[in-house]
Amino acid sequence: MVCRLKRSCLLALASLIAGSLAAGSAVAQQPIVLKFSHVVAPNTPKGKGAERFRELAERYTKGRVKVEVHPNSQLYKDKEELEALQLGAVQMLAPSLAKFAPLGVREFEVFDLPFIFPDRAALSRVVNGPIGQQLFSKLEAKGIIGLAYWDNGFKVMSANRPLKRPEDFSGLRMRIQHSRVLEVQMRALGAIPLAMAFSESHAALQAGVADGTENVPSNMYTQQMHEVQRHTTLSDHGYLGYAVIVNRKFWDALPGDLRQALRRAMTEATQYANSIAQEENEQALKAMEASGRTEFHRLSSEDRAAWLQALRPVHEDFASRINRALVEAIHRETGMAP
Ligand code: LMR
Numbered sequence: 623m624v625c626r627l628k629r630s631c632l633l634a635l636a637s638l639i640a641g642s643l644a645a646g647s648a649v650a651q652q653p654i655v656l657k658f659s660h661v662v663a664p665n666t667p668k669g670k671g672a673e674r675f676r677e678l679a680e681r682y683t684k685g686r687v688k689v690e691v692h693p694n695s696q697l698y699k700d701k702e703e704l705e706a707l708q709l710g711a712v713q714m715l716a717p718s719l720a721k722f723a724p725l726g727v728r729e730f731e732v733f734d735l736p737f738i739f740p741d742r743a744a745l746s747r748v749v750n751g752p753i754g755q756q757l758f759s760k761l762e763a764k765g766i767i768g769l770a771y772w773d774n775g776f777k778v779m780s781a782n783r784p785l786k787r788p789e790d791f792s793g794l795r796m797r798i799q800h801s802r803v804l805e806v807q808m809r810a811l812g813a814i815p816l817a818m819a820f821s822e823s824h825a826a827l828q829a830g831v832a833d834g835t836e837n838v839p840s841n842m843y844t845q846q847m848h849e850v851q852r853h854t855t856l857s858d859h860g861y862l863g864y865a866v867i868v869n870r871k872f873w874d875a876l877p878g879d880l881r882q883a884l885r886r887a888m889t890e891a892t893q894y895a896n897s898i899a900q901e902e903n904e905q906a907l908k909a910m911e912a913s914g915r916t917e918f919h920r921l922s923s924e925d926r927a928a929w930l931q932a933l934r935p936v937h938e939d940f941a942s943r944i945n946r947a948l949v950e951a952i953h954r955e956t957g958m959a960p
Pocket of ligand 1: 661662717718799819820837841
């Protein structure tokens with residue numbers, strides 16, 4: 623009897639162990655889901671970069687990580703996506719550097735200063751050097767890890783009237799990203815800044831709620847903003863780029879080999895995204911011009927000097943709020959104080 627009892631106990635124990643092992647392996651086989659949310663179209667440099675990351679991440683982790691890319695604000699608009707990241711509702715984002723203010727790291731505002739980077743090479747020296755890394759280290763206390771900087775080039779200005787001289791902006795309601803610097807930039811030009819989510823911009827321009835806007839050509843074109851803006855000035859007056867960021871708890875909890883595989887995927891996706899940005903924007907400009915819906919304007923050197931003069935004070939206004947040493951370090955790195 624005792625022996626039978628012992629035997630049945632052992633059998634029960636064995637089946638319990640087998641059951642939990644099977645359950646364990648079923649759990650182990652479930653891929654880890656990484657939701658990557660963004661606000662632009664899939665056929666933009668950021669959209670394509672995110673897709674490339676998905677392919678590479680799934681390949682290098684051998685399917686142990688499944689990346690779900692949600693473009694076009696499908697899941698969250700600009701402001702909500704940062705909250706969603708911090709709460710862990712999504713794991714990865716690539717917001718424009720203009721949108722980091724809600725995280726309380728003001729230093730990112732430096733990227734919005736008008737004419738801060740003379741060209742892409744200067745930008746690349748800054749983000750890929752110690753300054754870029756220092757900025758990322760400031761995110762960690764906010765529960766965020768910065769993985770990479772993705773470039774999207776320089777912005778154009780558009781409206782239903784030609785914008786050649788600062789006085790042409792007078793009284794125009796200009797849609798901007800939620801950024802204090804961009805607000806002051808528009809005021810310095812005599813315009814009225816209208817901060818709104820990217821996903822609402824086209825409708826606002828179409829309805830005449832906003833008179834004009836600034837953006838990179840690939841965003842203007844893929845949102846058909848050029849169809850509701852009769853004039854576009856190729857001003858290159860400001861920069862638009864992204865930081866790819868990940869929820870820190872999620873990242874730290876990953877097994878080391880998966881983190882390494884994801885880093886490798888991110889490095890390669892970053893090279894890809896940065897290599898196509900310029901070409902994508904040039905193609906978008908060609909397509910906008912060919913559409914005949916918007917007329918292009920180029921700034922003469924006198925016009926450009928007038929923009930610089932109107933916008934120069936924005937640097938001084940923000941230097942102490944952002945971090946004077948950082949602004950000066952960037953001026954030194956780019957060899958240019960506007
Ligand atoms: C915008 O809101 O205009 C841009 O930040 C959109 C983007 O992510 O490129």
